[in-house]
Amino acid sequence: MKIVSLVPSLTEILFDFGLTSEEVVGRTKFCIHPKNKVQDVAIIGGTKNINIEKIKSLNPDIILANKEENVKEQVEELMQTHKVIVTHVETLEDNYYLLKNLGNLFNKKEIAQHFNLKIQEQFNFDKPKVKLKVAYLIWKDPYMSIGRDTFIHHILQDIGFENFFANQKRYPSFELTDLAEADVIFLSSEPYPFKEKHVEELQKIYPNKIIKIVDGEAFSWYGTRIAHIGDYYQNLVSEILKSK
Structure with missing residues (x-):
């Protein structure tokens, strides 16, 4: 084949x-x-x-x-x-069935189940008791974030955060002044390659906010990628909570 x-x-x-x-x-x-x-x-x-x-x-x-x-x-x-x-694929449930269906199609049922179980384990940690509002930035010029009908939105929710733009769909554009009520700003490493210089630029506008570059693959790549990221989610949540 x-x-x-x-x-x-x-x-x-x-x-x-x-x-x-x-x-x-x-x-x-x-x-x-x-x-x-x-x-x-x-x-x-x-x-x-x-x-x-x-x-x-x-x-x-x-x-x-x-x-x-x-x-x-x-x-x-x-x-x-x-x-x-x-x-x-929009949710982790969608991802589960994607792997299961492809496992059936290519006669790889056992390995598909192995990855599904491993992905499920990635979310088995203590979540924040109070959900912080996270603005997840994916693009610059114009600035863009993610709405409620995206895979990234569901990952944010599943690790214990609240999507700041959950009342919008797809990939809304916005002005930096719109982020005043966000608790945390994540700058994704992809598709726009945000760097530390961008963190510094935003920190001048919002000196008291937590602003951090995050692994875009860990949030936007569905499939088996989540099984390869180790304790990334748990460590990220822990780091954010310690910074509050």
């Missing part, structure tokens, strides 16, 4: 399930995990600008896509000639 993955998270799942570059024949340039295995897989463009002709030349049996990360018209064009599975 030959597979083309149009999504970084899905590519990582395939290799974590034990598939090889003989089976995974195409990936996007953003599919970076696991590094030592994806390097042998042909690149078919980015998640938003896939090379359809190159994908067809690979003659895949299955193409894995995602409702949010890929362009609808491009996916629909591929559907005319290939079997395309379109995934949609």
Whole structure:
């Protein structure tokens, strides 16, 4: 079976399930995990600008896509000639069934269950008794955050925080003055590559707020990525609470 993955998270799942570059024949340039295995897989463009002709030349049996990360018209064009599975993951429950369904599809039921149990363990720690309001920034110029219908929103909730923009959908833009009532500001390492200089800039505006760069993959990559982050969530929550 030959597979083309149009999504970084899905590519990582395939290799974590034990598939090889003989089976995974195409990936996007953003599919970076696991590094030592994806390097042998042909690149078919980015998640938003896939090379359809190159994908067809690979003659895949299955193409894995995602409702949010890929362009609808491009996916629909591929559907005319290939079997395309379109995934949609917004919650941890969605993620559970994603792994379970892919485990069934590729005859990797046991390893899928292993990862689901390991992911569940990541959230088994004492959560804050009082939920802090967290503004999670994903972009600059304009500044953008995340609404209630995103995977990041649900991760924030599941580790004991409250999304400051929970009353909005998708990826709202805002002005820095809008963050006055937030308790904590997280600057994600992706998709915008926030650095310490950005923390310093915001700290001048809000000297009394906790402002911290966080691992964007830990919050936005669904699939098996959460199983690879160790005690990241627990340590992050502990650090924030100690800073209050």
